[in-house]
Amino acid sequence: MPKDHGIGASTKRREDVRFLTGTGNYTDDINVYGQAYVHFLRSDVAHGTINGIDTAAAEAMPGVLHIFTGKDFEAVGGIPCGWQVTDRFGQPMKEPKHPVLAHGKVRHVGDPICAVVAETLEQARDAAEAIELDIDELPAVVNMAKALEDGATLVHDDLGDNLCYDWGFVEENKEAVDEAIKNAAHVTTLELVNNRVVPNPMEPRVAIGDFNAASGDSTLYTTSQNPHVIRLLMGAFVLGIPEHKLRVVAPDVGGGFGSKIYHYAEEALCTFAAKALKRPVKWTSTRSEAFMSDAHGRDxxxxxxxxxxxxxxxxxxxxxxxxxxxxxxxxxxxxxxxxxxxxxxxxxxxxxxxxxxxxxxxxxxxxxxxxxxxxxxxxxxxxxxxxxxxxxxxxxxxxxxxxxxxxxxxxxxxxxxxxxxxxxxxxxxxxxxxxxxxxxxxxxxxxxxxxxxxxxxxxxxxxxxxxxxPSNLVGQLGARAGLYESATVRVNATGGLVVMTGSHSHGQGHETVFPQVISEMTGLEEHMVEIEHGDTANTPMGMGTYGSRSIAVGGSAMVRATEKIINKMKKIAAHLMEAAEGDIELKDGSFSVAGTDKSVAWGDVCLAAYVPHNYPLEDIEPGLEETAFYDPAxxxxxxxxxxxxxxxxxxxxxxxxxxxxxxxxxxxxxxxxxxxxxxxxxxxxxxxxxxxxxxxxxxxxxxxxxxxxxxxxxxxxxxxxxxxxxxxxxxxxxxxxxxxxxxxxxxxxxxxxxxxxxxxxxxxxxxxxxxxxxxxxxxxxxxxxxxxx
Structure with missing residues (x-):
């Protein structure tokens, strides 16, 4: 018969209850008291020189609080790239600066030029229409082969050409491959295109920046697949905010498919503007904006x-x-x-x-x-x-x-x-x-x-x-971050269990599957296990969710942390039953001494951990909370x-x-x-x-x-x-x-x-x-x- 709980059971997704009844908490559902609204004025040409931006008329319009341009971000970093590729000649890739707002040039249709902050979204939109742009349109290059021709239009003038890198793999195989093809009995050749696509998750991106002047803390609410990575990239490389002063929250997220992995300019703008204006600042992408601002795929x-x-x-x-x-x-x-x-x-x-x-x-x-x-x-x-x-x-x-x-x-x-x-x-x-x-x-x-x-x-x-x-391998290949995952498991005095994971769910079903694994390990009923994710303030540093890594990497970190909890509880149970730790078994939520009828319930061991009247204090500390980082081999x-x-x-x-x-x-x-x-x-x-x-x-x-x-x-x-x-x-x-x-x-x-x-x-x-x-x-x-x- 099919299993009805634990690993291998087709348990219905518990998170779907709130999603299907309209009680989910998506980023656009969040409204911070006193928030203002952002509208981005984006380039309507693919390539051009910005000669001037006249915001005077727009700034005088009702409700307008401030208009940011590229000049406001000259002193901060650009949007960082998280992976460096070395080409087949041993040279690092060309890595042009990616400004928060276009400065000097616009380089694609949709490139943000100005950010208008106003009391209402309608006022911000109206003011954006009043901004006068002086842009000399330049020839655009779209076709990759033409982009590599001598004399082609340069996307970035300072690079000298449009080639980011020329990569070969496995380079030492090249001559042998050439020889094998030359001498083959048959060679099939195919030219093909892997067409460019737009991810189009159900929920467009949203960013809300908030700043607490009393504490100096910044908070970003965002539609992200990996909030800890956003905190690291934006804090360290763009805005210069120490990680302990920056909180990133990704609540319910309606799909990602990769497009919500990345740190985007809109997130940095909202965080920066909130501190500058001492007001929460919110941006919600329209679907049309998503087509020209979300990262595309393939091509x-x-x-x-x-x-x-x-x-x-x-x-x-x-x-x-x-x-x-x-x-x-x-x-x-x-x-x-x-x-x-x-x-x-x-x-x-x-x-x-x-x-x-x-x-x-x-x-x-x-x-x-x-x-x-x-x-x-x-x-x-x-x-x-x-x-x-x-x-x-x-x-x-x-x-x-x-x-x-x-x-x-x-x-x-x-x-x-x-x-x-x-x-x-x-x-x-x-x-x-x-x-x-x-x-x-x-x-x-x-x-x-x-x-x-x-x-x-x-x-x-x-x-x-x-x-x-693993991290040491991808580091050699150019990754600028580790690719481990983390989990903290906390068991409460009354027996309930909370998993705080660095993974993030945006449709995968973590809140259902992770408790199934815990249930299998502990014998607890699945409803006694809570999953917390998406908030850097209460989850351990993690790399988020992409690349089909949730259960293989995030789940493995959770298993390791739970094993630590179980091992500690076995020590406590052994003390309570005056038995050897090696004889303690955990089954169906109860600790027992192998070969006897002695047992102690899960809840009694939990209570003993927090009310240590009869406790092996010389061996272990009170409490039941463990963290594990898992870096796959x-x-x-x-x-x-x-x-x-x-x-x-x-x-x-x-x-x-x-x-x-x-x-x-x-x-x-x-x-x-x-x-x-x-x-x-x-x-x-x-x-x-x-x-x-x-x-x-x-x-x-x-x-x-x-x-x-x-x-x-x-x-x-x-x-x-x-x-x-x-x-x-x-x-x-x-x-x-x-x-x-x-x-x-x-x-x-x-x-x-x-x-x-x-x-x-x-x-x-x-x-x-x-x-x-x-x-x-x-x-x-x-x-x-x-x-x-």
């Missing part, structure tokens, strides 16, 4: 080559990628196309030689950073598309060519630095073949053809690296095998997804229902990128042409099918205490190549053999044009 142009021997074994992979950074370096942007991408180019396969070259480029566009999957979707898309193309060129089964090259022995040291600790890729494919009913595909294709439709089947295998770690490596069936209308090019099946290895699963939801959400986002979403700029002017839902197509319910997912019997991670691997990004990583593979299969089934690739998004127009050549 790579790649050529990939796959070399095979006569037996169809992979011998080498070589890639060349242009990666768009946008106008500035967002917090973790440099790491995405490099260390989060190149280290996954071995995929599930035993390819002995891999070389990746990535050139990161500055353009007059919104900055690009990690978006759900962050580098791993880009790597998977390249690899799985070129493998599918190779199978078609060689006339072999796309499943069998993958099986022939699977890694089968673990641990497995890849040629791209990482070591897979566990997995079983053949078993995943076995599960997929059974669940997706490949044997019935021919009949389903025939039925589609009777209706005049083309039916295609696409498959994909992938592996990802999650729970990014390795990444975790979730893997999956996905299948998609589509119908394509040959008359219009419209694609309809009919079936989608997944087989995932997430290690040990804590809550199957929540994992299902995470996979479903990731699949919807991947399908959105594959078929619908595309952030488009005018190539000449740099205007953002897809700046609203009128022009940017988000997936709707009828764009996705009912998914069939399977994540049972995974191979446990070998190096964390829960054996977990992470699940939050898998659907977004595995879905895009699966969909494109299916569409190409459908189109070729209709006789269009010349169609070997169609770039995302596969809109009806693109598919029709490909078929009609």
């Amino acid at each position: 790579h142009v790649t050529t990939i080559e796959l070399a095979l021997d006569a037996d169809h074994k992979f011998t080498a992979v070589r890639t060349s990628t242009l990666a768009n950074m946008g106008a500035y370096l967002s917090t973790f942007a440099p790491s995405v196309p490099t260390w989060l991408h190149g280290t996954l180019m071995a995929g599930n396969y035993t390819t002995p030689l891999v070389y990746c070259n990535v050139r990161a480029v500055f353009t007059n566009t919104v900055p690009v950073d990690a978006y759900r999957g962050a580098g791993r979707p880009e790597a998977t898309y390249q690899l799985e598309r070129v493998i599918d193309k190779a199978a078609r060129e060689l006339g072999v089964d796309p499943i069998e060519i993958r099986r022939k090259n699977f890694v089968t022995e673990f641990p497995y040291q890849t040629p791209v630095a990482v070591e897979y600790d566990s997995g079983d890729f053949h078993r995943l494919m076995d599960k997929l073949e059974a669940a997706a009913d490949f044997g019935g595909f021919a009949a389903r294709r025939a039925e589609s053809e009777k209706k005049g439709m083309l039916r295609g089947l696409g498959i994909n295998c992938f592996i990802e690296a999650c729970g990014i770690a 390795n990444f975790t490596y979730p893997a999956g095998a996905y299948a998609c069936e589509v119908e394509v209308d040959p008359e219009t090019g419209k694609v309809r997804i009919d079936r989608f099946t997944t087989a995932d290895d997430f290690g040990n699963v804590m809550n199957p229902m929540i994992v299902d939801g995470q996979v479903h959400g990731g699949l919807a986002q991947g399908i959105g990128q594959a078929l619908l979403e595309n952030s488009t700029y005018d190539p000449e002017t740099g205007q953002l042409l897809s700046a609203s839902y009128m022009d940017y197509a988000m997936p709707r319910a009828d764009d996705v099918p009912f998914f069939k997912v399977d994540h049972t019997n995974g191979t446990p991670c070998t190096h964390n205490p829960l054996g977990v691997k992470g699940c939050g990004e898998a659907g977004a990583i595995g879905s895009t190549p699966t969909v494109v593979n299916a569409v190409v299969d459908a189109v070729q089934s209709g006789g269009h053999k010349h169609v070997t690739h169609i770039d995302m998004p596969l809109t009806p127009g693109r598919v029709w044009a490909a078929m009609n050549g």
Whole structure:
């Protein structure tokens, strides 16, 4: 029977009660007494020189308190980048200053120029319209290849060119890879685009700055995935506020997908303005602002080559990628196309030689950073598309060519630095073949053809690296922060337990899953466990939530802290029962002496810890509170095998997804229902990128042409099918205490190549053999044009 509590139970999410009844506490729900409002005047040109800003008329308008410009921030730092990449020649990347407000130049549409603070939001907006800007518009550069040409318009004049870095990995493999490709029995080459997307979480960003003049303390309420990191970056590198004088609070957050990891200019402005004006200051993004101020995702142009021997074994992979950074370096942007991408180019396969070259480029566009999957979707898309193309060129089964090259022995040291600790890729494919009913595909294709439709089947295998770690390794790779996680566990005198975690929940279900783990360890009922997160004033220093790290890293810190609590309670229980500590067992919320009927209840031990009348004071202190920091020894490596069936209308090019099946290895699963939801959400986002979403700029002017839902197509319910997912019997991670691997990004990583593979299969089934690739998004127009050549 399915479990009804603890690890492995599909416990309903407790946080959903407040979300679904409208009683959640989101940042925009917070209003501080006496607050003023901010409206940002943003650039409506992609590139230009700021000659002058006349705010006189605006400052005289009703309710206006102050208008900030770039000059107000000349003495403070710029928005910092959290990762430095060293190029293949040993040189550090170019790192231009990212001002809080544009100073001297504007570099993309949406670049903030002025911040108007007024008594009401309407007054701030009206005043912004009265500001007179003198901006000489300059030519904009949007296309990455053109940005690298001699004489190209410079996004940052002081850099000399638009190249951020030219990175090679593994550099010592380059000559061997070149030789292997030269001598291969077959080489498949594919040029592809990983299209730019906008994250669009349900809740737009919000920032509220507050300042306590009596104590000198600043507080920022913000929609963040990692409040401690925001406190560190903004306090130390932008505004110069000591950490003990800066509190960052991220309450309920309505989705992030990576876009709320970063420190943004609006957060610094509101914090700075609150202190300057001695008034709380609030900014709430509109959806239109989000399109041109939230960090975008993807935007790579790649050529990939796959070399095979006569037996169809992979011998080498070589890639060349242009990666768009946008106008500035967002917090973790440099790491995405490099260390989060190149280290996954071995995929599930035993390819002995891999070389990746990535050139990161500055353009007059919104900055690009990690978006759900962050580098791993880009790597998977390249690899799985070129493998599918190779199978078609060689006339072999796309499943069998993958099986022939699977890694089968673990641990497995890849040629791209990482070591897979566990997995079983053949078993995943076995599960997929059974669940997706490949044997019935021919009949389903025939039925589609009777209706005049083309039916295609696409498959994909992938592996990802999650729970990014360990700190000493990522430090060598350029990370400017540790990547541990922390937890403090406090047991009260009456037995209740509170976990204060450095992880942050913005949809993952921490308040449900973390108590399940504690319940399994202690025997407490889950309702006796409270989870606190998102406030730097009462949670230990942590790195937040991204990269599918919540349970693997944050959960492991919680387990370690709970183990300390249990060990201390066993000492107390042993004293109370006059027994040896080694004989004490904890089961179902009670401590007992092994082999006897002696026991003492959990609550009695807790009371003894706080009322130490009968207590081993010579050994341990009163109280029950422990903290643990967990720095993982390795990444975790979730893997999956996905299948998609589509119908394509040959008359219009419209694609309809009919079936989608997944087989995932997430290690040990804590809550199957929540994992299902995470996979479903990731699949919807991947399908959105594959078929619908595309952030488009005018190539000449740099205007953002897809700046609203009128022009940017988000997936709707009828764009996705009912998914069939399977994540049972995974191979446990070998190096964390829960054996977990992470699940939050898998659907977004595995879905895009699966969909494109299916569409190409459908189109070729209709006789269009010349169609070997169609770039995302596969809109009806693109598919029709490909078929009609």
